[in-house]
Amino acid sequence: MNKLKSLMHGALAPVLVLLVWEACARAGLFSAVVMPAPSAVAAKWWAYLLPAQPQAEGQSYLGWLLSGELLHDAYSSLYRVIAGFVIGAGLALPLGLVMGANTRIHDFFNPLVQILRPIPPIAYIPLAILWFGLGNPPSFFLIAIGAFFPVLMNTIAGVRHVDGIYLRAARNLGVNQLTLFTRVILPAATPYILAGVRIGIGTAFIVVIVSEMIAVNDGLGFRILEAREFMWSDKIIAGMITIGLLGLAIDTAVSRLNNHLLRWHRGLEH
Amino acid sequence: MSQILINNVQKVFTTPGGPVVAMKDIQLTIQPGEFVCLLGPSGCGKSTLLNAVAGFQPPSAGEITIEGKKILSPGPDRGMVFQEYALFPWMTVAQNIAFGLEVQKKSRSDIAQTVNQLLDLLHLKDFRDRYPKDLSGGMRQRVAIARVLALDSPIMLMDEPFGALDALTRRNLQDELLRIWEKLGKTILFVTHSIEESIYLADRIVVMTYRPGTVKRDQIVDMPRPRDPSSAAFNALKRELGALVMEEQQRHANAEMKLAAVD
Numbered sequence: 130m131n132k133l134k135s136l137m138h139g140a141l142a143p144v145l146v147l148l149v150w151e152a153c154a155r156a157g158l159f160s161a162v163v164m165p166a167p168s169a170v171a172a173k174w175w176a177y178l179l180p181a182q183p184q185a186e187g188q189s190y191l192g193w194l195l196s197g198e199l200l201h202d203a204y205s206s207l208y209r210v211i212a213g214f215v216i217g218a219g220l221a222l223p224l225g226l227v228m229g230a231n232t233r234i235h236d237f238f239n240p241l242v243q244i245l246r247p248i249p250p251i252a253y254i255p256l257a258i259l260w261f262g263l264g265n266p267p268s269f270f271l272i273a274i275g276a277f278f279p280v281l282m283n284t285i286a287g288v289r290h291v292d293g294i295y296l297r298a299a300r301n302l303g304v305n306q307l308t309l310f311t312r313v314i315l316p317a318a319t320p321y322i323l324a325g326v327r328i329g330i331g332t333a334f335i336v337v338i339v340s341e342m343i344a345v346n347d348g349l350g351f352r353i354l355e356a357r358e359f360m361w362s363d364k365i366i367a368g369m370i371t372i373g374l375l376g377l378a379i380d381t382a383v384s385r386l387n388n389h390l391l392r393w394h395r396g397l398e399h
Numbered sequence: 400m401s402q403i404l405i406n407n408v409q410k411v412f413t414t415p416g417g418p419v420v421a422m423k424d425i426q427l428t429i430q431p432g433e434f435v436c437l438l439g440p441s442g443c444g445k446s447t448l449l450n451a452v453a454g455f456q457p458p459s460a461g462e463i464t465i466e467g468k469k470i471l472s473p474g475p476d477r478g479m480v481f482q483e484y485a486l487f488p489w490m491t492v493a494q495n496i497a498f499g500l501e502v503q504k505k506s507r508s509d510i511a512q513t514v515n516q517l518l519d520l521l522h523l524k525d526f527r528d529r530y531p532k533d534l535s536g537g538m539r540q541r542v543a544i545a546r547v548l549a550l551d552s553p554i555m556l557m558d559e560p561f562g563a564l565d566a567l568t569r570r571n572l573q574d575e576l577l578r579i580w581e582k583l584g585k586t587i588l589f590v591t592h593s594i595e596e597s598i599y600l601a602d603r604i605v606v607m608t609y610r611p612g613t614v615k616r617d618q619i620v621d622m623p624r625p626r627d628p629s630s631a632a633f634n635a636l637k638r639e640l641g642a643l644v645m646e647e648q649q650r651h652a653n654a655e656m657k658l659a660a661v662d
Contacts, residue, residue, distance in 0.1 A: 297455060298485035302499040302550065303475035312498070316489040393489045393530040 165363040174199075174367035198352070202368075203375055205348040206337050209265060210379070213272025214333045218326065220273070221280035228281075229288025229318070230310065242281065250275040250336045254343055268340040275336035276329035283325025287318030320394055323387045330383055334376050349375070401466055401476075401553040401586055403429040403452065408461035410447050421447045422612035425461070427605065431553070434580060434587045436597035436604045438640065440648040444612020445590045446558055452588060453479050453556050465554070475499060478547030482559040484539040486531040492542050493518065493527040499550045517545040520579065537568035541575070548579070557589040561596070573599055577624060594640050598633060599626055606640060609647040610654070616643055 147167045153159070154166030161169065177199040184193040228235040250271045257267035291314050299313045341350030353368035405427040412419045422444035429435050437445040450456045452463055454473040463470045465477070473479075478499075486495050493514050500510045518524045521541040531539055540560055547555055561569045577600065580587055591597050597604045598620060606616040618640065622632055 294481060294483055294485045295487060297473070298479070298481065298487070300455075300473040301453060301475070301477070301479045302502055302546070303473075304502050308502060313487065316487070319489070393532060395488065395532045 162360055162362060165366065169363045170366045170370070173361075173363040174370065177364065177367050177371075199367075199371060202347055202349045202352050203371060205345075206341065206350065206372075207375065207379075209268045209272060209340070209348065210330070210333045210337045212265075213269045213337070214276045214330055216269060217273035217276030217333070218280045218329055221277045221325075221329075222284055222322070225281045225284025225322075226288060226310075226315070229285040230314065235285070242278075246278045246282070250332070251339055254340070257340075258344060263344045265345065267344050268337065271340045272333045272336045275332040279328035279332060280322070280325040283321045283328070284318065287321025287325075288314055290321065291317040320391055323390060327380070327383050327387065330379060331376075334379060338372060401431050403427075403554065403586065403588070404464045404467075405429075405448070405452070406462050406464070408448070408451060408458040408463060410444070410451060410456070411459045420611035422607075424613055427614065427617075429586060429588065431586055432584050434600060434602045435589065436601035437588065437590045437607060438592065438594065438597045438604050438644065439607035439612070439615075440592060440609055440644060440651050442651050442654075443607040443609050443647060445592075445607050447612065448607075449479075449556055449558050449588060449590050453477055475503070475550040476552045477554045477556055478550045478552045479556045479558065480540070480543050480547055480560045482562045484531070484536075484543050486539055486542055486546070488531050491528050491530055492523055492534070495531070495542055496545045496549050499546060503550075513549055517548055520548070521545045521575070535568075536564050537572060540564065540572060544576070544579070548583070552585075554586045554588070557587065559590050559592070562591070562593075569596075574625070576600070592644075594637055594644060595628060598622075598636055598640070599628060604640065606643050607647075609650040615647070616640075 151167050154161070154164065154169075165173075178197050180193055180196045181198060182196070184190070188196075224238070228238055253271055253274055254267075257270045261267040261270055295313055295317055296309070299309050304313070337348070338350035341348035342354045345351055349368055349372050353365045353372075356362075356364035356368060405425055408425040409423040410421045412421055425448060427435075437448060439445050447456065451458045452470065454470045454477070457471065470477075487498065490498060496514050496517055497510050500513060505513075514527075518527055521544060523538070523541055523545060526534060526538060526542075531542065534542070543560070561572055564572065573596065576587075579585075589597075589600060601620050604616075604618045604620060605614055606618065607613065608615045618636075620636065622630075626633055628634075
């Protein structure tokens with residue numbers, strides 16, 4: 130009952146906005162081309178979700194059901210986020226671990242990192258196209274850069290902030306350097322590293338939308354830009370809402386994963 | 400056997416305000432199986448001495464040997480129990496206890512057997528798969544003791560292990576520790592600032608002076624166990640040691656006042 134109540138409470142503001150928006154649109158306060166009614170957006174979203182073609186011969190029902198444009202776009206974007214993130218985080222994690230553990234390596238790479246870090250991934254777009262041409266590779270590159278720095282910075286901080294008491298306890302138990310690193314420093318640093326992963330995924334998701342506006346012909350970012358060409362504002366908004374939902378889904382999944390990996394952690398918020 | 404020889408040990412820390420002599424001229428011989436308490440106010444160098452024996456901070460001068468071998472680094476022959484427990488929070492109770500054995504590359508079945516014995520010995524059976532965050536302070540310290548016992552080291556170093564516990568839990572763990580010590584015959588070097596705790600536990604109490612830490616009194620406690628803290632003998636010794644510790648506490652307080660006045 131309480132859950133229902135809080136759900137209704139949470140739904141109040143969005144519903145109110147939708148109602149006012151719908152009313153304004155129906156009253157003709159603004160042109161449908163500039164700002165379509167929410168009901169029109171919902172209808173468009175539904176059409177965007179459903180398969181565009183009738184079921185072809187030899188095509189399975191499920192395959193047909195999933196052949197809609199929206200699902201294809203969402204899948205393409207998600208694929209780019211994951212591939213780019215895996216590349217970026219996969220490079221950042223080992224580098225961050227050695228930079229955190231070794232002061233000399235840290236001092237060697239740090240100036241470079243500090244200069245490159247403030248450059249927004251978007252600023253790499255011209256180079257990305259020059260270097261990688263069109264298609265997925267420039268997207269992967271941009272997303273990897275977006276994911277790289279948050280994971281790197283947090284991994285360095287995580288390794289550097291390992292409580293000295295754990296190191297002393299471990300040395301007292303007779304661990305060697307490698308075991309100290311894999312069984313003590315690495316797990317002790319995971320809360321920081323996972324916070325970096327979460328920020329990195331968020332950045333990757335922002336970058337994927339932008340990167341799709343330049344070099345590819347599918348994905349959610351491409352679709353809303355394409356819709357603009359035709360002045361389909363209902364489709365633009367439907368695409369934006371899909372981006373929001375996908376982002377929420379990714380963040381929820383990462384947060385679930387965090388909760389599982391950090392089930393031992395004291396300061397965990399549930 | 401594991402006799403600890405502390406030979407003319409000195410420790411100087413360099414601080415921004417100049418060198419501080421944390422301890423000097425410490426000369427102690429601890430016999431195998433002996434339960435020794437280091438007693439004194441904070442700043443008397445008792446933890447510094449313990450850390451030197453543990454091998455975390457080597458002394459500036461003098462040497463510490465165990466069975467004639469000089470201590471150069473920390474090692475599992477001297478298990479340490481910390482006041483802050485220092486359990487690995489990402490490991491369950493059983494994993495924490497097993498960790499030292501895994502490091503020593505013991506076989507799986509040996510590890511499982513030792514872990515089960517220790518869970519039994521310290522009444523931790525029902526908690527084996529819990530994480531430290533779900534345990535009370537007393538329970539955590541039991542796990543920390545079990546983790547050190549797993550190493551089967553002849554020497555246990557304890558740095559105010561019960562300092563953060565409430566009085567009842569504290570007494571309970573003191574009794575457990577005595578029971579384990581009598582059963583396993585460990586040599587225990589135990590740091591505390593509680594006079595009562597030292598008399599309750601130790602064969603021998605080493606009272607230390609405030610900075611520089613030196614041995615002020617080396618007191619044998621010749622009372623049968625279990626000791627009764629309300630007995631006349633207990634209280635006579637408590638008064639006597641109390642006066643010694645208070646002198647040092649006073650020097651500590653004066654030194655701090657002087658510092659405050661300079662500021």
